Structures are given as structure tokens and as C-alpha cells.
């Protein structure tokens with residue numbers, strides 16, 4: 001097949017070389033963005049009297065036929081035509097004849113591909129943001145039900161202090177809120193038009209870059225044509241934001257896996273989000289959570305991969321940059337899939353309140369309460385810490401908990417201890433009394449939940 005760029009070539013590459021060179025296998029995902037970019041470009045060419053009204057009319061007619069075919073999956077792409085840009089140009093010429101060859105006036109594939117990627121990410125980031133909201137919503141829904149569900153809080157995965165289960169869940173709400181904000185902020189840099197930068201140096205045609213940017217809904221244009229075609233920062237930034245988000249999901253996934261184990265039994269995932277074993281009939285496995293945790297690896301990999309691709313590239317375009325796409329597409333699909341799964345998984349999980357209650361009553365996570373109690377009564381905290389540590393050791397020796405110690409024994413340890421200590425040692429009280437701002441006290445958690453819900457309400461009204 002003769003190439004659209006074949007003029008100066010006496011020989012065409014062999015098919016297997018074409019295959020190595022081609023990106024059509026994956027960049028066909030940009031088909032709609034590429035058509036949209038072409039419509040804007042040719043409209044602008046018409047308005048600037050670079051093409052005649054009739055030419056513009058014919059080309060736009062052809063592009064809309066291609067769009068209809070694309071939506072029905074009827075376009076036939078070929079590896080010989082290398083990428084989505086040359087394939088569409090070729091199909092356009094097939095559709096409307098030689099006038100189709102005028103579409104590429106004042107444009108290069110270098111600004112074209114950059115434009116496509118900006119358009120693509122602009123749309124996908126908005127969709128990702130909506131999915132983050134869906135996960136946040138599922139979190140608040142569960143949190144609402146569990147403000148007063150007391151659960152063990154951990155550090156080092158060792159029982160630390162009792163907490164409100166809603167407080168634990170809401171921690172993820174705020175992580176995701178920051179992720180949302182990071183995506184929001186990155187929009188400024190995604191929402192920029194490289195179109196009209198040409199191959200690297202701009203063009204001699206009297207084009208209007210602001211107009212094509214406006215037609216595409218971009219808020220600004222790149223100031224420097226070489227930067228415009230060389231910049232992939234916006235994709236690196238996207239991969240970084242995606243990495244942060246999926247890292248948060250992965251931590252949450254890990255907790256869900258632990259919580260749903262027989263050892264913990266804090267939650268039960270819905271059947272719809274679990275799978276069975278082909279050999280062990282009793283099994284109910286948290287595969288979805290495990291997959292999200294596992295898929296995190298490929299997203300991090302794509303970030304490092306693109307940084308590495310870019311690090312030694314001289315200005316302006318280099319074919320290495322074709323390697324920016326697969327990782328970006330895969331990250332979009334992986335992150336969207338993971339967020340969707342998460343929203344459903346959180347929404348449908350059952351929290352085992354009895355088990356949580358039992359858990360907090362059978363540990364030493366109220367030890368800080370006793371130390372604080374002593375400190376409130378004037379014992380220096382360091383000394384209080386030592387006293388309680390020794391009491392814990394006594395309990396461990398006897399196989400009992402602090403609440404089981406008779407008042408005599410407690411008094412032996414410190415005279416300041418009174419009968420009211422048993423009330424203080426109650427996990428429910430321990431949580432309730434943690435009313436410092438942002439703490440796990442029920443009133444604080446309620447305030448936090450209100451803020452979270454306000455955040456969701458104000459976001460959805462925009």
C-alpha cells in the first residue's frame with residue numbers, strides 16, 4: 001500500500017516493520033477525539049479563508065460520515081496506515097476524494113496527536129471524578145449507619161485505641177477528596193490546546209489557534225509551539241494522580257480483605273462482589289478487593305514507564321512519544337474499573353456490629369484511658385504509662401483484661417484510682433470522650449460526616 005507520506009521513498013517498509021511502527025492497534029481509541037479535532041481545524045481553516053466554504057463543507061460532510069461509522073464500529077483500519085491520524089485521513093480521501101487531502105493544511109500529526117490526547121484526558125478525568133464521588137457517597141452512606149459502632153483502631157496492625165467505625169471509613173473519604181481535588185487542579189493543564197503548533201515551529205498559513213481551541217472547548221492555548229508538541233507532562237500528572245488514587249483504594253482493599261477474613265469477621269462482602277473456589281466449597285473470596293490491590297502495580301508501572309520514556313528526549317517530537325498511549329489508556333480503564341467496583345463493594349458490604357463490639361471488649365485498647373485517668377488526677381503521664389504497663393502485664397499473666405481487675409488491685413497500683421474507673425474503661429466511653437477536633441468522638445464524627453455530605457452536595461450542584 002502506498003503511504004500518505006510516501007513521496008520521497010523509493011521503497012516501502014515490509015509488513016513486519018509496519019507492524020512494529022504502527023500504533024493503530026491502540027490509538028484507535030482516539031477515533032472520536034481525532035475526528036473532533038479535525039472538524040475544529042477545518043472549520044477554522046474555512047473561517048480564515050485558507051480553504052473555501054465548499055471545501056470545508058465537503059470535508060466536514062466526510063468527517064461526519066466517518067463519525068457515524070466509528071460509532072457503529074464500521075471503520076476498517078489498517079496497519080499499513082500506521083496510526084489513527086493517517087487511517088482517518090486515508091478513509092476521508094476514500095470517502096470524498098482528493099479534496100480530503102486538504103484537511104491536513106497547516107497541521108501536523110504532532111500537534112494533532114497532542115490535541116487528541118488532551119481531548120481524551122479531559123473527558124476521562126471528568127468521568128473519573130464522578131466515579132470518585134460515587135465511592136465517597138458509598139462511604140458516607142455506610143458511615144452514617146456506623147457513627148456509634150465502636151471498633152478497634154490499629155497502629156502497626158496491633159490494637160491501639162477504640163474508634164468509631166464511621167471515623168475509620170471517613171478517613172478514606174478525605175483521601176479521595178484530595179484525589180478529586182488533584183484531578184480538578186490538573187484540569188488547568190489538560191484544558192489547553194496544542195492545535196496549530198504544527199510539526200514544531202508553527203505554520204506559514206494565517207491560522208487562528210484561539211478559534212480552533214474555542215471550537216474544541218479548550219480554555220487556553222500553548223504559548224510555545226515546540227512545548228505544545230513535546231509536552232506530555234499532563235499525562236505524567238494524570239498517571240501520578242491515578243497512582244495516588246489507586247494507592248488509596250489499594251489500602252482500603254487490603255483492609256477489606258483483612259476485615260472479611262475469618263480471623264477478623266468485621267465485615268462481610270456481598271456475594272455479588274465475591275467469588276468461590278473451584279475446589280473448596282466453603283470459600284468466599286474477596287477477589288474484587290484483591291484485584292484492585294493487584295492492579296495498583298500496573299498503574300504505578302505506567303507512571304514510571306512514561307517518566308522514563310521522556311527523560312532523555314530532545315525537543316521536539318520523537319517517535320518514542322508514541323509509547324505514552326498504552327499506559328494512559330490502561331490506567332484510565334483500570335482506575336475507572338476499580339472505582340466502580342469499590343463503590344458497589346462498599347455500598348453492599350455488611351458490617352458485623354456484634355463482632356466489633358466483642359472485639360473491643362477483649363483487648364487492651366483502653367489502656368490509654370487508664371493512663372489518661374491517672375494523668376488527670378495529677379500523676380505525671382510518664383509515671384502513669386509505667387503503672388498501666390505493669391497492670392497490663394499482670395492481666396496478661398492471668399488471662400484477663402483491665403476491666404476485670406478488682407478495685408483493690410488497681411488501688412495498689414495507684415491510690416488515686418476510684419470506682420469510676422470501670423466506666424472510663426468502657427470502649428464506648430473511650431470513643432465518646434475523644435472530642436478534640438477531628439477526633440473519633442461521636443459528636444466530632446457527626447460533624448465530620450456533615451462536612452463530607454456538604455462537600456458531596458455542593459459538588460453535585462456545580
Ligand code: ARG
Nearest residue numbers: 023083109110113317321322
Ligand atoms: N502515532 C504517532 C504518535 O502516537 C503520531 C504522531 C506521529 N508523528 C510523526 N511525526 N511521526 O505519537
